[in-house]
Amino acid sequence: MKKVTLFVCALAALTVFAGCSKKEAGDNSLEVLKSRGEFILGLDDSFPPLGFRDSSNEIVGFDIDLAKEVSSRLGVKFRAQPINWDSKEQELATGNIDCIWNGLTMTEERKEALSFSKPYLKNAQVLVVKKNSGIKKLSDMAGKKVGLQAGSSASDAVEASPDFKRSVKSIIEFKDNIMALNDLEIGGVDGVVMDLIVANYAIKTSGKPFEVLSEGLSPEEYGIAFRKGDVKLTNEVQKTLEAMAADGTVAKIAEKWFGSDITVIGK
Template sequence: MKKRLLVKVLAVAITAAFLFAGCGGTDNGGANTGDSGSSGTAAADQSWDKIKEKGELVLGLDDSFPPMGYRDDNNEIVGYDIDLAKEVASRLGIKLKLQPINWDTKDQELNTGNIDCIWNGMTITDELKKAVLFSDPYMNNQQVLVVMADSSYSKKEDLAGKTVALQSGSSAKVALEGKTDFKASLKEVIELKDNTLCMMDLQTGNVDAVLMDEIVARYFIQMKGEKYRVLDEGLAAEEYGIGFRKSDVQLMTRINDTLKEMAKDGKITEISTKWFGKDISIIGK
């Protein structure tokens, strides 16, 4: 009898322990799963729902990066990326807020919640992928050297012992770091706030060349005539993408899919032709 009674007591104790653990999981463990588990994280991602609820997408950009995003003569922010973003926002039924940021701290601006995305000719790099979730690439680019049109430079080796300028925090710096021999051959590398300042230093003779995005370089040359020239050999091939917080898969997917729709119905071709004279987009192709 004593043995049978002991078995019953143990059975009741074990059942109670399971019930207690189940209740604990419902109150605390369930909430934690949504924050740390992979399936819970996916279920908890309401990034697009939050944007839809507030009715506004805050786009972070460098407002001195023509033709992707910059201020025109009326101090209005315009550009290729701006036209793309406006069309996306219109199709999604939300407002677009353009928020100029410090490009050096772009990923911090994103991850602290000051902006919802970075959309401004941002190069997809392995380093940025650690902190940023990227959309599909939407444009090809490369880093090139720009010199004055009347200079004697024809290849990068001609710049040995010379001074090169580039934008601080840009992919031009990353490209240069990858070309150790070329960098070592230079007299000096000057980092400035934006490409406009770099080009001004080139024009005044303070530097001998500027390392920058080909898309931007070609635009400067188009606007300024034959004053500048791009050396034939580029330093690094790149792709542009839109950056989101790593957890905002829902928002990234919604915008990415909308861009693909725009590519399919010809809207991106229309915008690209407006800015570049032809369709140079790659998303949805």
Template sequence: MKNKLLKVITGLGLLGLALSGCGEDSREKDSYEAIMGKGEIIMGLDDTFAPMGYRDSSGEIVGFDIDLANEIGKRMEVNFKFQSIDWALKETELNGGNIDVIWNGYTITEERKEKVSFSSPYLDNSQIIIVLKDSPIKNKADLKDKTIAAQQSSSAVDAVMADEENVIESFNNGEIVQYPSNNDVFNDLASGRSEAIVVDETLGRYYMKQNKEIEYRVLDENFGQEEYAVGLRKSDDKLKQAIDENLADIKEDGTYDKIYDKWFEE
């Protein structure tokens, strides 16, 4: 009886290892051929991140990254499907196969490089500090004992955490108050619950332009320069190459500049 039980347990163990191996092989497989076969790339985004990718007044997803992706999709002869995701779970969604790319003002960071592969960078950005116009805050030093907010799992949080002066320790409670979306972050500042916020410059300046009824001010100091790129699974070398080649082409032939001018007037 013991021998039979041992054989059953051993057999189940081997089956588990085999299934585990199959799953691992599937995750490590380049998905380019499968994507081209179905003619669709699923793009994960935070649909509140204007002007990169967001829902307009009619509920349609629009933005700079959307136009850029659609142009590259046209050249690759595939369609982009835009899928809203929880931004805090973006790498999990990508590596779990629920989306094919992260493309929504996605900043290159060392931490993210451990989880994903990045395309060539296509847009410069910085992490700016915004306060209300009449705020006494003039620089980073003035953030001491103040309540500071940013989007959860964003590069804004990463930039503050990586600050060489370790300024976060001087914040109220030694932390950043984090919200699911940048809309929540701006609302927190406007209501006075936070006294300063840290956001991507592209989003921040666009938001302020669209909400002129509230007077904001951008500090001269910021939390560093960075670059946006497309995030892909580390196994998707062919897809990365295709996106990189088409990004280079649209920059060379002037299409990129036309899309840029549409979304960034200043």
């Protein structure tokens, strides 16, 4: 999903500053969370089916259901905290949230700056087009307009595909994938680069005449990101997820949102 902007230096500085006493006292991230009694998840609340607002304006989704169950098993309350996605590293580093859990793509740069769980979902950046558009492969987008979510992994995928980037007429950024797909529907763009999981869900639930090209831009994995020093909390959440996978809870939640268990937890 969304791209961590180049805040590595700033994040490192904030982490070092905020973490000096922690290094002396040791990692007490799990104890602090349990003492506070609340697990705060930072997310973009417009990223279905992982985290989004339903018709009642409640934040729901696959990641939300997983995190709620993790919170229950940790013995704490759960709170979904919508954040400005471009500022998510600062939100985490300053302690406003406990983790970033919202289809976050794991990259080497992010692994250097953050403490990650193991991957829980495999994903890919793909191109969504209108059915019967005549676009069957990425090279068919030559001279055409591409849409994508600003600050997302779709942007990374396009940057990592220089031939594709050079071939298109223009790249148009949108606030979220829903706006990009709406523009695709009215012909403002000819294709939208986005997460495969999100694309499949959008096509299934909207009934709009879209399709995903079989040729993708890049494979990726989703993980849960914590502050670099919060190893105990990271490990406890991972341990809890693996227990949930072993007793069938993860599969049940996945089937609710995806129709089958597509997770890679404990596999």
